[in-house]
Amino acid sequence: MTTTHRLTATGPYYADLATHLSFHGSLPERDPAWIVEAVDRSGLTGRGGAAFPTGRKLRTVAAGSRRSGAPVVVANGCEGEPASAKDRTLLLKAPHLILDGIVLAARAVGADETRLCVHEDQNDVIRTLRRALGERRAAGASGADVEIVTVPDRYVASEESALVHLLNGGPARPLATPPRPFEKGVRGRPTLVDNVETLAQLALVVRHGADWFRTAGTSDAPGTTLVTLGGAVAVPGVYEVELGMSGTELLAVAGGPAEPLQAVLCGGYFGAWLRSDRFAAVRITPRSLQTAGAAMGAGIFLALPATSCGLAETARVATYLAAQSAGQCGPCVNGLPALADALTALALHGDRQAPATIAALSPYVTGRGACRHPDGAVRLIASALTQFGDDLRRHAGRGPCAGLNRAPMLPVPAAAAGVPVQV
Numbered sequence: 001m002t003t004t005h006r007l008t009a010t011g012p013y014y015a016d017l018a019t020h021l022s023f024h025g026s027l028p029e030r031d032p033a034w035i036v037e038a039v040d041r042s043g044l045t046g047r048g049g050a051a052f053p054t055g056r057k058l059r060t061v062a063a064g065s066r067r068s069g070a071p072v073v074v075a076n077g078c079e080g081e082p083a084s085a086k087d088r089t090l091l092l093k094a095p096h097l098i099l100d101g102i103v104l105a106a107r108a109v110g111a112d113e114t115r116l117c118v119h120e121d122q123n124d125v126i127r128t129l130r131r132a133l134g135e136r137r138a139a140g141a142s143g144a145d146v147e148i149v150t151v152p153d154r155y156v157a158s159e160e161s162a163l164v165h166l167l168n169g170g171p172a173r174p175l176a177t178p179p180r181p182f183e184k185g186v187r188g189r190p191t192l193v194d195n196v197e198t199l200a201q202l203a204l205v206v207r208h209g210a211d212w213f214r215t216a217g218t219s220d221a222p223g224t225t226l227v228t229l230g231g232a233v234a235v236p237g238v239y240e241v242e243l244g245m246s247g248t249e250l251l252a253v254a255g256g257p258a259e260p261l262q263a264v265l266c267g268g269y270f271g272a273w274l275r276s277d278r279f280a281a282v283r284i285t286p287r288s289l290q291t292a293g294a295a296m297g298a299g300i301f302l303a304l305p306a307t308s309c310g311l312a313e314t315a316r317v318a319t320y321l322a323a324q325s326a327g328q329c330g331p332c333v334n335g336l337p338a339l340a341d342a343l344t345a346l347a348l349h350g351d352r353q354a355p356a357t358i359a360a361l362s363p364y365v366t367g368r369g370a371c372r373h374p375d376g377a378v379r380l381i382a383s384a385l386t387q388f389g390d391d392l393r394r395h396a397g398r399g400p401c402a403g404l405n406r407a408p409m410l411p412v413p414a415a416a417a418g419v420p421v422q423v
Contacts, residue, residue: 016131017132035104040059044202046195064190068190073111077118078158083268084228095132100200111192114147149166158172164181173328228299231305241284250284263279265301268297270372271297273386282294284296312408318336318343322337324373339361342361350399355392355396362381
């Protein structure tokens with residue numbers, strides 16, 4: 001385990017099975033109870049965004065098997081966040097570590113089926129996984145029977161209930177809950193849905209032990225995590241970092257700010273903005289970021305330069321998120337476009353009524369969808385209005401700012417229709 005290691009999704013390095021085994025060794029023969037107990041003691045939490053205790057999740061799914069049949073394990077390698085690259089990088093560079101985690105999770109909960117979900121347009125990832133599975137078949141190693149499932153590349157398609165719906169023969173759209181997948185998932189069986197990084201970390205915990213895992217991080221946020229550092233930093237990329245470092249230390253991992261900053265987007269497009277001075281002191285743990293009004297999410301941190309317009313950047317993302325709705329709930333179908341339009345009108349045209357419109361609409365959107373998509377979009381918009389309060393008043397009083405002359409910083413897929421472009 002290293003605390004400041006940079007990973008890249010390009011280049012020749014690929015950990016084939018022989019390299020993987022020479023570095024990590026063979027999978028230890030541990031019984032299910034031992035695995036669950038070790039993961040529980042390690043304090044490992046989900047790395048996909050929710051930060052739920054992984055040991056507790058394993059226990060719950062294993063207990064459900066006594067009522068509803070053998071569980072199913074689903075590894076989520078779909079990276080819906082356009083700003084994130086950590087899962088893709090891990091899948092390309094260390095597929096066998098992920099496959100080990102799938103094998104061990106299945107052993108822990110008593111699963112007899114395992115699936116690995118990735119986006120359907122990621123041909124290089126699919127080829128890499130097929131190569132890794134072929135190596136395991138040739139060696140007679142466990143995990144060779146993991147099934148690769150391709151998922152549409154839409155923001156909400158990789159939500160856990162959407163994956164279950166897809167695996168049950170339906171479209172990849174979120175379902176109203178309860179029941180949650182751990183209660184009733186694939187074909188009605190208890191289903192463990194875990195992010196691929198979580199499963200890779202699980203494999204390391206089982207190999208090296210809970211105490212080893214806790215040698216990094218803090219008591220309430222142990223271990224390391226993969227983060228995607230982007231925006232105005234010297235060396236953007238995916239890094240493995242120790243949880244608990246300060247915001248300043250985190251940016252230093254990527255060479256520090258490339259220019260003066262005004263804010264950092266924490267947690268991706270379901271996260272929130274923090275002004276740069278406040279971010280500098282915050283600790284990089286789920287609890288500390290939440291206390292500061294932001295989020296850890298899937299480990300995405302995007303630095304916004306002082307010369308960019310935070311309102312316009314957020315308006316572009318809000319428009320993208322509105323277009324990514326599953327189209328099945330009123331809060332998304334009607335509410336998100338209206339909120340995005342209001343924020344766009346403020347950012348691009350200085351509409352003085354926009355803040356009141358956003359304040360009036362937001363309560364009718366939050367907490368009313370089948371999934372958390374509208375909640376995340378509203379959280380992002382609300383944080384922009386709070387953190388860029390001075391800009392809001394300038395836009396509403398004097399019209400658009402000079403930041404609109406700068407090229408956009410936050411990544412939005414080019415195919416997303418209707419996303420406003422700064423001029």
